[in-house]
Amino acid sequence: MIKQLEITLPGFRRGYHLITSLIEKELPELPEKGLLHILVKHTSAGITLNENADSTVRSDFESFMNKMIPENDPVYQHTLEGSDDMPAHLKSSVIGPEITIPITGKRMNLGTWQGIYFCEFRNGTRRRHLVLTIFS
Amino acid sequence: MIKQLEITLPGFRRGYHLITSLIEKELPELPEKGLLHILVKHTSAGITLNENADSTVRSDFESFMNKMIPENDPVYQHTLEGSDDMPAHLKSSVIGPEITIPITGKRMNLGTWQGIYFCEFRNGTRRRHLVLTIFS
Amino acid sequence: MIKQLEITLPGFRRGYHLITSLIEKELPELPEKGLLHILVKHTSAGITLNENADSTVRSDFESFMNKMIPENDPVYQHTLEGSDDMPAHLKSSVIGPEITIPITGKRMNLGTWQGIYFCEFRNGTRRRHLVLTIFS
Numbered sequence: 001m002i003k004q005l006e007i008t009l010p011g012f013r014r015g016y017h018l019i020t021s022l023i024e025k026e027l028p029e030l031p032e033k034g035l036l037h038i039l040v041k042h043t044s045a046g047i048t049l050n051e052n053a054d055s056t057v058r059s060d061f062e063s064f065m066n067k068m069i070p071e072n073d074p075v076y077q078h079t080l081e082g083s084d085d086m087p088a089h090l091k092s093s094v095i096g097p098e099i100t101i102p103i104t105g106k107r108m109n110l111g112t113w114q115g116i117y118f119c120e121f122r123n124g125t126r127r128r129h130l131v132l133t134i135f136s
Numbered sequence: 137m138i139k140q141l142e143i144t145l146p147g148f149r150r151g152y153h154l155i156t157s158l159i160e161k162e163l164p165e166l167p168e169k170g171l172l173h174i175l176v177k178h179t180s181a182g183i184t185l186n187e188n189a190d191s192t193v194r195s196d197f198e199s200f201m202n203k204m205i206p207e208n209d210p211v212y213q214h215t216l217e218g219s220d221d222m223p224a225h226l227k228s229s230v231i232g233p234e235i236t237i238p239i240t241g242k243r244m245n246l247g248t249w250q251g252i253y254f255c256e257f258r259n260g261t262r263r264r265h266l267v268l269t270i271f272s
Numbered sequence: 273m274i275k276q277l278e279i280t281l282p283g284f285r286r287g288y289h290l291i292t293s294l295i296e297k298e299l300p301e302l303p304e305k306g307l308l309h310i311l312v313k314h315t316s317a318g319i320t321l322n323e324n325a326d327s328t329v330r331s332d333f334e335s336f337m338n339k340m341i342p343e344n345d346p347v348y349q350h351t352l353e354g355s356d357d358m359p360a361h362l363k364s365s366v367i368g369p370e371i372t373i374p375i376t377g378k379r380m381n382l383g384t385w386q387g388i389y390f391c392e393f394r395n396g397t398r399r400r401h402l403v404l405t406i407f408s
Contacts, residue, residue, distance in 0.1 A: 002169045002272065004240060009207070012312030033274045035309055035405055037171055039238050041247030043187045048365040051315045056350040060358050061365070063347035068340070077201035078192040086196050093184040093197070093231055093253070095365055100236055100372055102311050102403045104276060109403050117365070131238045131245050133171055135271065135407065136274065138408065146355060169393030173307055175374050179323045203342070211335035214328040222332050229320040229333070229367055229389070230383045236372055267374045267381050269307055271407065 003028055003134040011125025012118060014084075016050075016058040020115040023132070024108070031136030034103040039131040044088035044122045046095035047130075052115030061117075065091055088121035095119055103136070139164055139270040146158040147261025148254060150220070152186075156251040159268070160244070167272030170239040175267040180224035180258045182231035183266075188251030197253075201227055224257035231255055239270070275300055275406040282396025284390060286356070288322075288330040292387040295404070296380070303408030306375040311403045316360035316394045318367035319402075324387030333389075337363055360393035367391055375408070 002051040007026045009019070023038070030036075040047050051057040069090045078086045099116070102109040120128070143162045145155070159174070166172075176183050186195040205226045207219040214222045235252070238245040256264070279298045281291070295310070302308075312319050324328040341362045343355040350358045371388070374381040392400070 004169050004238065033276050033405070034147055035407065037236055037238060039236075039245070041245075041250065043185070043247070043249050048316070049369050050365050051361055054350055057358070057361055060348050061362065063349075064341070064345060064358075064362055067345070067347060069200070073200060073203070073371055075203060076196050077199075078190055078196050086193070086200075089193055090197065090200055093186050093273050096232060096237055096368060097185050097250075100311075100370055102276065102309060102405045104403070109311070109313075111315070111401065113315050114313065114369075129247065131240070133169070133238045135171065140305050141376065172376060173372055175372075177381075177386065179383070179385050181322070205336070207334060209339070211339060213335075214326055214332050214334050222329070222336075225323055225329055226333065226336055232368060233321050233386070234372055262367070265383065267316050267376070269305070269374045271307065 007130050007132060009118060009128045009130065010033040011127055012120045013125055014120050014123055016061045017118045018052055018115045019118045020052065021134050023116055025130050030103050030106045032106060032133060034105055034136035036101045036108060037133040040117050041129045043092055045128055046092045046097055046119040048117050048119065049098050049114045051113050053113060071111050084123045090116060091121045137272050141268050143266050145254060145264045145266065145270060147263055148256045149261055150256050150259050152197045154188055154251045155254045156188065159252055166239050166242045168193045168242060170270060170272035172237045172239055172244060173269040175234040177265045177267060179228055181264055182228045182233055182255040183235050184231050185250045186251050186253050187249055188247060220259045227257045273408050277404050279402050279404060281390060281400045281402065283399055284392045285397055286392050286395050288333045289383055289390045290324055290387045291390045292324065295388055302375050302378045302406065304378060306406060306408035308373045308375055308380060309405040312389045313401045313403060317400055318364045318369055318391040319371050320367050320389050320391065321386045322389050323385055325385060345376040356395045
């Protein structure tokens, strides 16, 4: 069986945000066994799993990824949409725009320390759309 | 229900190529709801979603990724297959060799600006094989 | 139909390890057509597909990724768990903690040169848990 829904995230500021609870609230009752797939419908945002406890992990992600994939790199030609735009496209494909999570016993089956990160790579806040697909 | 097919891409030159229409042409009629999974059966190519409009995004991907993961780095020991080979392996795992896309209303449910990028990381052109699996 | 199992890897040392055969041994009989999803339930390890032949590809992964995402970067604030911890979190999201592989003719349908890499990003050895989900 397949259930599918589309949700809109509130405007998150640039950075890495823990959205596990937000996703849980949007989901219908989950099956005994299955998979949950989440797509971010944007090319300047991403989704991943990482540490759900210490918030400095999330701020270090922001600091380090800005250093690894910097603004204003001289190779960029796609600069019309702002200095944060091309790095945001690159980060979106390096972190990834979609993720699949197993479902076991009607819950997402994540590790103790794993949470879902929504990654906003642009300055300012934008309403972002996600497609959730539940397979069982 | 599961449908599965294997397709061969024409030889693309090194770079990032928009293949959304090419994939759509190869697909059978899609279900109302489901998932499409695409695997690139190679270790020096990748697949991702990114901006489908301005072609400088794709050329900036090529330029920047070549800088982030350069040829001839002194740490490389795997150099027998050419200076483009080890960077291609690294890029393949950083960008990723497979992707899952939701299907809604018999179409891939992507964002307005999202397209499928096939990423050829080697010099020269090679025939590349993809496995498409449709779940409904 | 869905089958799901959880397995524990032996403690692998820091680096990139080929686990295709290990995974094959743990799997039940596979269906004619389907998908295998693998989640690593940890935030300092990863999973990917890459070259299954020359072991220098795997040692080059270790050397180069340590250079691209180094220890002791001055931007890190999350340093209490050791100098290998924050880079491990970053690598986990750059390489990715989960992967989906097509199944065809009762076998994983990978390219000739593709194998499954388990990526241990921490020093020391830890027992690591994986969730395997088979869809058919």
